[in-house]
Amino acid sequence: MIEKTYKEFWHAAYYLLIVQQYRLISLSPDHNELWFESGERKDSVIVRLYYSTSILATKESLDEFIQEDKSSLFAKSEEIRKHVKKRKITIENCLFLHFPEIENEERNAVENIEETNERVTVRTTTVTLFTDSVSTFDNRLQFKSSPEEADLEQDIIEHAHMYKKAVQEYVEEQKKEEQELFNASKPFWSYLFIAVHLIVFYLLERNGGSTNTRTLIDFGAKYNPLINEGEWFRLITPMFLHIGFLHLFMNTLALFYLGPLIERIFGGRRFLIIYMTAGFTGSLMSYVFSFTISAGASGAIFGCFGALLYFGLRHTKIFFRTMGTNVLVVIGINLAFGFTIPGIDNAAHIGGLAGGFLAAGFVALPNEKNSAKKVLYFLTVLIWVSLSVYAGLNGSFVQKDPMSVNALAQESIKNGELEMAYSHLSALEKNGEATPETYFLLAFIQLQEENYEDGRVNLEKAIDDRGHFHEAHYNLALVYLELGDSEKALTHAETALSIEPDHGPYEELVTRLKDER
Structure with missing residues (x-):
């Protein structure tokens, strides 16, 4: 009876969706093809239920039908695989078919076919249903066939519609609940x-x-x-x-x-x-x-x-x-x-x-x-x-990046906060993290306070770490002028000019020192 096949198709859908908590991911316009995703996140099993109204009179016609279905199934399966975002999937392909011509030969014919490509494995099960027997399509899904509630054709149709309606209502309710999850309020x-x-x-x-x-x-x-x-x-x-x-x-x-x-x-x-x-x-x-x-x-x-x-x-x-x-x-x-x-x-x-x-x-x-x-x-x-x-x-975890501390100290110097800048720079020196810029800035603060000797020491440290530090050479030349050593002042002034040619202040200082010799 075609009605029994139809009823069992919708019972299978009902069982997967509501009892086993699978998720419906695709439904054909004529409602004869349904795709389900397993409720388990780690599970890569996809179930396809397909109901055919065609009457297949012989075993040969069954084989022909399966081959035609298979030719398009792998393409569909690849689309589904991408949709569910899985690297590999297994398709449990369950075909609900009719065999009235061989009813007397086989009461419960179930044929399993497995085929695999690189990313998709398809296990096809043909489910055939008769007047007095209902087959289970796959033990792997722990499916239990529906009880024989009635034998009358009208009752069977009613039960089929009951399962179909329950599935449709459940899917609509799920959609509504999911939509509500993303509509708590409008953005403001x-x-x-x-x-x-x-x-x-x-x-x-x-x-x-x-x-x-x-x-x-x-x-x-x-x-x-x-x-x-x-x-x-x-x-x-x-x-x-x-x-x-x-x-x-x-x-x-x-x-x-x-x-x-x-x-x-x-x-x-x-x-x-x-x-x-x-x-x-x-x-x-x-x-x-x-x-x-x-x-x-x-x-x-x-x-x-x-x-x-x-x-x-x-x-x-x-x-x-x-x-x-x-x-x-x-x-x-x-x-x-x-x-x-x-x-x-x-x-x-x-x-x-x-x-x-x-x-x-x-x-x-x-x-x-x-x-x-x-x-x-x-x-x-x-x-x-x-x-x-x-x-x-x-302050036990703070990472004092020398470049950041130097930048902060330079900003403090610009704003006249010499004591704060000196505190940060001294901490770097004490911790062995001082850079040439650190010594240069320390010297700048010391020179502002006319502490020429300490300024000289820090400028020489800056130059020792970075020989081409022309600003440090220039400032050191000025320090030596203050200390009365014009020869060393000229040496560092000429070094600064050689590193940065055509720089006005450097040229002026070199010219002045040469004229004073």
Whole structure:
């Protein structure tokens, strides 16, 4: 009976979808071909159910039908493989067919055929059903055939429609639930933060430039010495500052794509908490591990990735089906760049990532009820922040990159903060991390205080480390003039001019010293 085959086809679909928790990934327009993905993330089994209304009178006609089906099946299977993002898959190809002509010869004919190419294995099972027997199409799927609820043709049709309706309703309900996961609210805060980025960048450019160290400090960049003096707001304000147009463009572009997605998943209020927490923890980790002046929304943006990881933890199948692999790849690439390319504040990125994940945990997804788990996430953040503040004030983990310290000291010198600059430079020298620039700047401060002898010693150290340091040769020439040694002054002045020919001040000093001989 054709009706029985039809009923068993829909019962198989019902069983896979609702009992075994497979996911429907494809449905043909005429509803006679369904593709299912296993509910297990690590499982690479795809099930295809195909119902044919054709009546196959002989075994030869069955073989011919299977060959024709196989010719197109591998192409379809490759499309499905790419859709589910698997390197290799196994297709359980279940064909529901009719054999009225051989009913008396075989009550339960099941034929298994397995074929493999490089990425796809297809195991075809033909299921034939008769008036008084119902076959199980594959023990590998732990499928249990439907009971014989009735023998009357009308009852069988009703049961077939019942299974079909249950499948359709279940699929629609799943679609509705998934859509609700991505529609908690309309984006607002993301676009507001983008506007703030642009406004603050404009103000930076109008007040000295976004790459000017003094301007960045004045506008609230993360600067460890001032944080240590109590300016804790510098753990929040950096997330709204950007150093140069490219920095602004990259972070704003990332926020444009990521922010609205997080708002749609978590809702506006939760997004605000996640974003601000991640920005804070990113700046905090930078304060703990890096002495460099830093600014940017990178920590907060990595927090958005952290929130997506939390979403993936709560809805693993949907996460990997929609965006999971891409998210993990992007996070991995960015962290790898941070560890290999100088100048990237990876501490802020990792801090933001962890902060975003934990913040997502304590604000939770909409309709998530586990209060104990929320409290645990919140306490984790509280303990982490407390320990990090202590470590930052203690300075036991901060990495004082000599180039960064030299740059900060030079900026302090420009602003007349000689004592602060000298403190930073002396610390580098004491720790054996001084560079030629360190000695040069130390000498500059000493010369401002008319300490010519110590200045001379530091300039000679700079030249010993870098012989072509023409500025150091020039300053040393001036020091020797002050010390009354015009011969050594001329030697260093000529060396500076040979390294940097046609430089006006060097030429003038050489000419003057020669005239005085």
